[in-house]
Amino acid sequence: MEAGILTIGALAPILVVLAFILPLLGIFIKRKIFFHAYAVVVTALIAAATTYNLIVVWREGPQLYAFGGWPPPLGISYEVDALGAVLGALTAWVMLFIAIYSRWYMDKETGIPYYYTLLLGLEAGLIGCIYTGDVFNLFVMLEVLSISAYGLVGFHRGRAEAVEAAVKYGIIGAAATTVYFIALVFIYGSYGTLNMADLAIKARVMAVATPFSGGYYGNIAVAAALAVALSLWVFTYKSALFPNHFWLPDAHPEAPTPVSAALSGLVVNIGAYAVMRFLYTMFGSNSVLTVAKYPFRDIILWALLILGIVSGLVGALMMIVQEDIKRLLAYSTVSHIGLVFMGLSLGFSTVPLAATQEALTASLYHLINHSVGKALLFMAAGIFIGIAGTRKLDGLAGSGRKAPLATAAFFIGFLQLMGLPPLGGFFSKFLLYSAFMEAGMPIVAVLVVIISAISVLGYAKAMYSVWFRPSAKEFENVTGITLPTAVVLLLAVACVGLGIAAPYLTSALSTTIANSLMSKGVLSYIQAFLKTINYLSPP
Amino acid sequence: MTVSESEVITFIIITLPIYMAAFTLYAVRALKGPTIPDTVLAIDAMTYDLAAFLVVLAIFFRSPILIPTAIVLALWVYALDIYVAKYLESKEMGE
């Protein structure tokens, strides 16, 4: 066994170091094009590296990088399994498009070096959150992600709403991450370790002592339940699940448009991903949380299911009444995250494993569809806003006719999220539906359809405004939107691709889930960990 | 003849409750106010005494390594004094 794959370990640190240089360069270099080019090059490199990681992980199973050469519980390790690799590649690619799009959007703004520093910091946070194999490192990466997000939301400092949304997002977000820290204190206090794989072992096998972290302290079931319950707050907050969604409709629209795309498309994924890690990898179906005496896991999952349903409904309903296109898209995010959480909460001990796997596959598939689609929609909306000079749906009326290609992409994005058959959204929703049917929950399955049906109204409203509605005033002919149009068209092609490749993708993602979250996957996750320990331990 | 450990330790144990009483009284004054300078003055005195007592306690814990804490405490409380004074007497903090 070699030292581990360098692109896994060095990715996030290099990214953040590359971000560090930008403000210094900003003192000396005044040409904006340099920073645009810099950001695009860096994100492109990251995209290539994550894709390489995906290929390696796909072929050889979970990969672990132990920082500093210390065996995992002693040192921090990045552990990438199929799920992490898929999400990492998704993040990096969407981020590349966002960086290219920023070239157009940010050109007239001041403070470009700061913007790109924060954007690269955001990407470092995202990649780190996905790749990390250590719960405390997850906390740090969440903070990297959050602070960049707060900064980017408040980037339009002249807009009162933007700054206020950033403050609201920031204060409650900081409280939530602190509560996650308390959860970590409980975890360390009773398990004596912070490594995810180590926790996975200890939560399952009641009397095992891994080489560097033996013993338990106190009642581990209660501690784990408390820790999971506390940490769920921050994860649901980051992904804006129902009671914690209040910040999203304010914060996402007020951010600069490329950032809205990143927040809605990528940041919300982190919460769902972390919940999967906590409830499947670490405290999974055969762990201490499911033993007959303490059925905590089922309670938590039921709560998540209900919150997911409510979130889907609330998001879909609120979409209808919005007058602001970016706000409408933000509520659509709430709705879709509800669907994702419904999928990932179908892991009760009573449900057959096949159904769980199918639901998780649907969840992951939907996450991908939503990321691509929502990034597309925000960026396309940015083009129309640039044409019309307003975010109000009334003001946007007919603006799409000035940019027909962008409008076409915009429509594809909406159809994707709506779930129209040839596109990806349909397949993921259908998969979710059938998973619930299989699990014997027809009512929930019908609710998936209802949520989709309600949200159609909101989408139709936006589409109608942009293209069909006669415009109140004559827009000037716009130039210079070639680049953003190209970006949204590429994303539209990706949407179509996600739909066309559905049969292949479904089986591939199903394998991904099986290889990372189901018991076989968890086993290989743990084995990679134990292998590293054996390799690195002192003689 | 070397210095007996237990004698020194016993002495410090006797001072501990007296010190804690003083600390509590300072805290009472700090929380009671009534004006801002009163509170700051109480925090000030409390922290300088704490800095001194941390050094004494380091002997009690037999860990001389704990010392650098005292200087940091003293310095930053001075900075706090200065900030509050500046707040009270001037219009802008930077002028």
Place this chain on the structure above:
Amino acid sequence: MIDVNAFLFSVLVFSLIMNLGISLYGIFWRPSLVKKIIALTILGDTANVLAIVVGYRAWIAPNRPPIPPVLTTWKPTATDLSKFSSLAVDPLPQALVLTAVVIGLAVTVFLVFLTIQVYRLHGTTDVRKIAKLKG
């Protein structure tokens, strides 16, 4: 018979938990943004103390306190090392708290700047008034 040490230590732990509750109240229910930030700093601090409390260890004898996790000899013998590991407190929570303190500081500093900006734009830091201004 009540163990006095246990009682005193529990007083510490429960007052910390009370502090958590009070500061959460401050974050959610006090109207002023500044007050929210103050409560946020208290929340972070309290979490940090809790972590350190978790890392503390019992005294091996009534007058033999634990020592900080710093080895004081540069040429240790095996005895020194085993004495050190039998007396020193847990260093890991301290490292975690160090990280958490700095992170809390960073977030607070940025929130302060945001709050100043809110005041510049709205003329108040009271969330109720801001909500009214927004209509």
Place this chain on the structure above:
Amino acid sequence: MADRLVKAVGPAVLAFITYIIFSGSVTPYDLVTATVVAVIVGLLVANLMIHNPRKLLQVQRLGWLIVYAIRYFFIDEVKAHLDVMSRIVRPSMPINPGIVRVPYYVESDYAMTTIANSITNTPGTVVVDLDTERKIFYVHWIDVKALEAERTRKEISEVFERFAKRIFD
């Protein structure tokens, strides 16, 4: 630059001494780092700190400083502390406070600061404000015994001033 180097000597020596005392050890590592730190700190704060570097070389000033320190800590401080402490513990708590003018006649900032700090450090008198143009301290005095400028100076600050003049002026 040369001027700056000369000025840097004082702070550098101060920084070196502080560093070594604070580290409490004199291994080669300490000496090397102390020298580096002292040079950097000296250059950084040179212009801030020293106005007349030659004064540093006059050893008798240091001697006066030591004499002054001994006298101050063993006579003035003890008297003042006991006085105020007795006021605190006496149930009647006899206080007679007021803010009086105390003039001073030294030139340099350091001497003035020494006097002011000495006054403040003795309980019973605190410098509340000062007027550098008219050379007056406004001293809060726990037991006002005199009001005229010269008499207050005699009661409060004459000793300090005598020494401060020798040390710094």
Place this chain on the structure above:
Amino acid sequence: MRRAYKYAVLVAMIVSTLALALAVSAGGLGYALPFPAVRNLAYWYLRTTYNPFMPKFTASAPEAVTAIVWDYRGLDTLFETSVFFLAIIASMALMRGIEVKAPKSINLSKYGMSAIVKTVTKITVAIILAASASIALHGQLTPGGGFQGGATAAVAPLVIIVIFSLYFAVSSGIKKKSMLTLRTLGLLGIGVTSFAVIVAGLILGKAAYVFQNQPKEAAPIGFPSHILGVPMGGTLLFFNIFEFLAVAAGFTIVFLLLSVPEESVRKVLEGGEGHD
């Protein structure tokens, strides 16, 4: 009335705390007191932080906390520093375009606080800087380290800003740009140090890890562990120095930005920029 209510709540909280503690300790729950033994993981940290008997499995720093912060869990600390950095950058983005220039013909002594405080500051700045440098440079031996030392050193610029006025600070070289440069250089130094061993490994063709410090069984290259007979913990010394610079500069930037007079900020903001 409200006041009485407030104090009633306070008293109730104190009483309930005492009662809960009493209940727990009377119930004899084992959690009430700390455990006599330290956790296994912590035991390993204590054993390996400075252990001449295991030369291939030690961090070579007697200070376990600094060793964990920069060696065992160095990645956390790198990102922790970047959180602080990103916060500063986000703040600078909020304050972009706002420069403080000392007015040309200005009598600096008119600003600031009383002469006594100014003189005292002059004397103490050197002491503060030296003591903080000692805290940082002995971070691998005694409690302290880069962040601690940097935060202590930051007292100096901060009191200068507050006591002598912002204009004095700016005119004597405490500027946003120079501090940002210092901060970035410090962070780059941290980055370079963390990648130093792996770059060496790639050149020499040997296995190495990111954030590696001492040589390991599986990765046989690393930093020297002693300097002039004193344990320096390999990379820890460099990390501490760079972090010292970065933190001191970072604190100073925060205060420079905060102490900008409100009028000049408003002037820039009213220059008008809003965006949809």
Place this chain on the structure above:
Amino acid sequence: MAVPAGLDWVLVIIGEIMIAVGVISDLIAAIGLLRFPNFYVRLHAATIGTIWGAFVPLIGAALVAAGADFLGRYRWFMAGGAVITAVLILILGPAGSHALARAAHRSKAAVVQPKVVDHLEEDSRAPSPKEEGGEESEAEVKEGGEP
């Protein structure tokens, strides 16, 4: 490095006396801080807390550390740190209370009450006579200042 035999006890005893003085001064200063009627008078109590309550025990602890063998090789580190801290407190403490007192007086945050006389108030209220000697103002004081 060791202290000569016999001297260590002397150092320890002196140090302990100083620590004892410090702790008692702390307590009295705290009582004074509670009992005194206004901010300016409390400043004096706080001075006790700073000089005898902090400076003296710091020096005392340094002496004890220098004498106490059982503290190991780092005791010189402790003594040095304590001395530097003591010196800093000696310099910074009065500057801090002066700054605070001045700010309190200027901002009228704390009232000088009870008082015998407040020359500062008089001088800041009256437009200060610029180039005149101390004698002039002396006369004013006699008129209005007598209790």
Place this chain on the structure above:
Amino acid sequence: MISPETLVFGVLAALGLISMVATFMAVMERDLLKAVLFSAVQSTAYAFMFYILMAPDILLVYVPVAVGLYPAVILFLIKKTERFEGGEEE
């Protein structure tokens, strides 16, 4: 004779109660300047706790941050905004 262990734990308990009172006052106080100073009292109590719990490193980080920096930053903030929670004085 009380054992040293009990005495030290007693100090911890007292510090816990002091910090609780200070926190309560800080959160309830309408004058934000006072609230900041109360939170400084609480920070001092916590700093002492860190010391007794044998975490000098944390104390060295915590004191600059919580005793020095937070009050300072918030003082600057209050100076630039408003001093009383819910508008100027009642």
